[in-house]
Amino acid sequence: MKIIAAFCGCLFLAAAAAGQSVPAPPAAFDRPALLVIDIQNFYFEGGRIPLVGSVAASLEARSALEAFRARKLPVIHVQHMPRGIERFEPGVTDPQLAIQANVAPLAGEPVVVKHSFNSFLGTGLQELLKERGVKTLVIAGMQTHMCVEAAVRAGADLGYDIVLIEDACATRDLTLHGRTVPAASIQAAVLAALNGSYAKVVPAADIPGALK
Secondary structure: OHHHHHHHHHHHHHHHHOOOOOOOOOOOOOOEEEEEEOOEHHHOOOOOOOOEOHHHHHHHHHHHHHHHHHOOOOEEEEEEOOOOOOOOOOOOOOHHHOEOHHHOOOOOOOEEEEOOOOOOOOOOHHHHHHHOOOOEEEEEEEOHHHHHHHHHHHHHHOOOEEEEEEEEEEEOOEEEOOEEEOHHHHHHHHHHHHEOOOEEEEOHHHOHHHOO
């Protein structure tokens, strides 16, 4: 470990001497919880509303899950259901509504069922966060421009520090007045609008280093 530290220190000094900027490590999150929103089968290939890059986003969300689980930090899943369905029952509920395998909940991880875009509306999410003493809400999920954005704005309005994992969410092409807006443009516009106002937008690679 001392050898590694010395090597890293030498690299830092060498970069500084060469006039190169050295990125600062991410600041530690204050009492974080991970919120994984609507990463469900219907957003993947063969589903009713396939998104652009849903598999890649789910894998980045999984990496965040693994970081939180390794540190025994709170993880909460959100699952969108039609009205009248309050929980997923294997063999009974439409399998398209199942949480996708890459981010499947482990035993003991709560699953909040919602029926609207806002994960806080008409659910017990706020109570779960209060019980766990959460201050920073780290968010991954689908769709970026709908339920993810709604949770970011609602969470910020409730006083949480919001961190949005940019590569752990996904969206799709949209149309307006006959014009198609590509998913990449939707993603960039939403992230740019939220960053610095309602949230801090970061890549998944920054998450482990910001967890105590």
